[in-house]
Amino acid sequence: MKILIIDEMHPSIIEMLAKLGHEVAYFPKITREEILNAVAEFDGLIIRSKTPMDRELLEKAVNLKFIGRAGAGLDQIDLDYMVERGVKLFHAAKGNRDAVAEHALGGLLALFNQVIKxxxxxxxxxxxxxxNRGHELKGKTVGILGFGNMGRAFSKRLSGFGVKIMAYDKYKMDFGSDLVQEVIWEKLKSESDILSVHVPLTPETRDFLTLEQLSSFAKPIWLINTARGEVISFATLNAALDQGILRGAVLDVLENEKFQKFNPAQKMEFEKLAQRENVIFSPHIAGWTFESYEKINRVLVKKIKKAFND
Incomplete structure (x- = not known):
């Protein structure tokens, strides 16, 4: 197959795909217009998140058999149209789940122990x-919202800290174990000291964490968000922090991650958020380690091989 890679990838992927007999075109700087003009000749696309895989682009990809997403989020892909066309989708959440889990835990420990301040x-x-007196993680109850690859990996990292772990996932059942108690959302809200968010961005999860939702927790919580920033707005974060509903936050993702495209309200709210000592930021790098950079390749190539070469 002819495969077009349109984003920066660890260079190992080219050799790995070539060994399977595929012809690889690696153009990480390619523009959307150039993709639209060239995509018809390719059987596969490997992407990160630079270019939306919308209907306009997919209609041009007349020979497309698969898209490989080097990461976990699928919110920029027209999934319904891909199903309609019979185009396969591979994503690599297993490639960066360990990185995300470690980052979430590291941010939480830094927040608890006033490390940045x-x-x-x-x-x-x-x-x-x-x-700079800190808090201990031992004895706390950690609530995990979303128990897919990332949520499960995070729970494993918590196993040695003497915490109680609860998880809620609307679309999964019977995942409870000796380590993790499977609960309904109301139960998680009634006991959690910490909430870690591990859900994809969907119409259902966008702005899910409203001030009303956060107010319904039984006690003030610390928030970790390494999933998608659009789950909670700047304004909600500030209001919850002002009212003591949130005790602090670890934010690897933001409502809007393009600073130059903030609207006036976002600019004002972000500047307020950035002044807070009980908020720790990072630039969407939770899954962005040297190790995950290469592991993502192995996960994608394994899936491509299973679908087309075995």
Whole structure:
């Protein structure tokens, strides 16, 4: 097959696909217009998230047999039209689930132990032990929203910390274990000290965490979001932090990740959020490790091989 790669990938993928007999065109800087002009000649596309796989583009891909998504999120892909066309979809959540889990845990520990604030102060010659007193994870109840690859991997990382783990997933059942208690949403809200979000972006999850939802938790919580920023808005985060509904937040994703495209309200709310010492940011890198960069290739190629070469 002829396969077009339109985003930056670990270079190992070219050799891996070539060994299976495929012809690979690697153009990570290709523009959408160039993709539209060239895609008809390709049997496969390997993508990250730069270019939406909408109906306009997919209609041009007349020979398309599969799309390989180097990552987990599928919100920029017209899934219904792919089913209609019979185009296969492979994604690589297993390739970066460990990275996401470790990042979520690392952010939580940094938040609990005032690591960012303390480091900044010490560099300025401020030695404030009491002002940087931390919290212990042991004894807390961690609620996991979404128990797919990422949520499950995160629960495993928590196993040695002496926490109680609860998980809610609307679309999964019978996943409970000795480590994780499967619960309904109301039960999770009644006991959690920490909420870690691991859901995809869908019409159902967009703005799911409203102020009303957060207010219905039985006690103030710490929030971790390594999933999709659109699940909770800047305005909701600020309101919840102002009202003490949230005790702090670890945010690897944002409602809008293009700073230059903030509307005035987003700009104002983000600037307020950025002043908070109990909020830790990172630029959507939870799944972006040196190891996951290569593991994603192995996951995708294995799926392509199983579908077309075995």
């Amino acid at each position: 303390a480091d900044t102060e010490v560099r300025k010659g401020i030695w404030d032990r009491e002002g």
